[in-house]
Amino acid sequence: MSVEVSVDPSAAPSQQRGGQNLGSRERGNRFGVAVGWNWRRVAGRVLQGLARLLTAPIRAYLSLRRSMTVASVSVLLALFMTLNVIWGFPWNGMMGAAVGLLAVGFAINRIMCPRLKLSVSLPRSAVAGHPFSVNVRLTNARMLPALNLRVGWHREGVRDIYPRRSVTAWDASPSVSLDLLRSGDQMQWHGAMRFDGRGLHELPDFQVASTFPFYLFHCRRAMATDTQIAITPAPACDDDDSTTRALLAAIGDWAHQLVAGAPVEYVGNREYEVGVPVRRWDFASWARLGRPIVREYQSPSIQAVTLIVDTSQRPVDDRSASRAQLKQRTREAEEWFERLMSVTATAIAEITSRRVQLNLCLTHEPIVELPTRSLTQPTDGVELMLVRLAAATPVDPLTGQERLGEAIQTLGTQPTLIFSMLDLGDPERVGLAGTLPGHVTYMPIRPPKHEGRGAGSGDTDDR
Structure with missing residues (x-):
């Protein structure tokens, strides 16, 4: 079989010319877009300059x-x-x-307006509503001296146009005055600051004002600190309300039963110290050695428990409610969530004080991870847990239930305590109610307004 191939000599040149035309069109379009973009940038700068000139x-x-x-x-x-x-x-x-x-x-x-370099040193975390120390170091970076300075966090002598901007969630020590700061010299501002709300907060701008000469004018500069601090939730107190007292009592009983059930064994003798119970005296060794000897016991291993904080919260969305009612419900939901954080902070202090290794899980985190190493420094471990509480945010109930199930499967038979704002009888927790193992204790955290009901906040569900 033979195949005949016919070639049209006019086809190739036409296709080449078409490709050349297509490439030139693309380059033309790109050039047009670039020119249009440059003209828009120039026009925007011109309008911005005119606006600054007019104002x-x-x-x-x-x-x-x-x-x-x-x-x-x-x-x-x-x-x-x-x-x-x-x-x-x-x-x-x-x-x-x-x-x-x-x-x-x-x-x-x-x-003569000063230009200072700023460095801030402060603790990694602080408790909401409690003051913490702050150290600010200022360095004069100009060749000219800085005269008649007033430095601090507050904007003294400045009144905001909008009253709601004046409502701040922080407070600090008053500003201090300095007559002279030579070129290259340093000064330090020692004071205290307090944040009222939990969370990860950026420090406000540090204010520097100069009234030279003759206190005729203020030259104010706001210096960005670029520093963040974790404000941890304030622990719940027994004198808050009856529901809080019942809840804290239930947490204490759970921790006491956990520690009381831990076995102890005899490890040896040591010399007597003031305060050791009489029942631990070893009279035979005392008579043989001629000095007081006591027996020493300890747990064979450090017992580990897990605290799971379910940050699930129903969204506040009621179209039939008025704006005032919606605002009130939103505020109540925020207070309820902060109550959960405060109770968790109290539980962390209660459990860690009994020399029990504590692992904290939060359902707002994408992945629930359990630390595999022991806490060599319990104080640092507690602070890290509180910092995680400072960054906690509410999540959808379905997401929270999914992460609760993942955490329970990961734990195995480790004693577990769950804090949640939802009851096991709620529709969002029906699937979890029948699958809780026996070593898991589910403790709902209810708002104080439920005080008159029969089931208090301290009710627990052991499954």
Whole structure:
């Protein structure tokens, strides 16, 4: 069989010309897009420059108004007074002196405005509502000295336009004054700060103000600290309400039963120390050695338990409720969640105080991981747990149930305590109610408003 192949000599050149035309079109489109983008950038910069130029008088007025002090206002009033009297030699001199004093004082104040380098040292975590120490080191990086300084966290003499911006969730020690800070010298600000809410908080800007010369104007600079601190939940107290007392009592009983059931064994003798019970005295060794000897017992191994905090929370979404009711329910949900965090912090302190290794699981974390090593430094381990509580956020109940099941399967037969804002009888926990092993204790955390009901917050479900 023979195959005939026919070639059209005009086909290849036409295809080549078509490819050349297609490539030129693509390059043209790209060039057009680039030119259009550059023109938009130029137009945006031009509009931004015009806006800054048009608003320059307003911004200058606001800057001058916010920087004025009692002294500059007094000079300004004297200037106004010279305009309302008969012109003469003394009044012209007073007006010139007032204008010169304001102009020269404002220029010198802006020229001598300090530029400082800042470094902040503070603890890794702190308890909500409790003060913690802060150390701020300031270094004068300019060739000119910094004069008449006022440094601190508070914006003194500045009133915000919007009142809600003035409501802050932190407080700090008052600002301090410094007359002179030479070039290259350092100063330290020691004080305390307090955050009222739990979470990972950024430190506010550190405020530096100079009133040189003659306290006529304020030159304020806000220095970003770029520092974050973990504010851990405040532990729950017995005197909060009856539901809290019952809950803390249930946690204490669970930890006591856990430790009481741990076996102990005799490991040897040692010399007597003040406070050792009489039943541990070894009279035979005492008579043989001639000095007090006591028997020593300890658990054969450190018992490990796991605390699972279920951060599941139903979303607050009721279209039939008014805005005020929705806001009230949102606030109650936030208080309920903070109550869960406070009870967890108390449980961590209670369990770790009994020399029991504690593993903490939080269902808001994507992966529930259990530490495989023992806590060589219990204090550091407790602090790390509290820092994790500071970053806790609510999750969907279905996600929480899925992660609860994964954590329970990972634990094996290890004693486990579960804190949750949902009961086992709730629709979101029906699938978990019948699968809890016998070593797992489920403890619901209810809000204080359920105090009048028969089932208190301390009720537990052992499965």
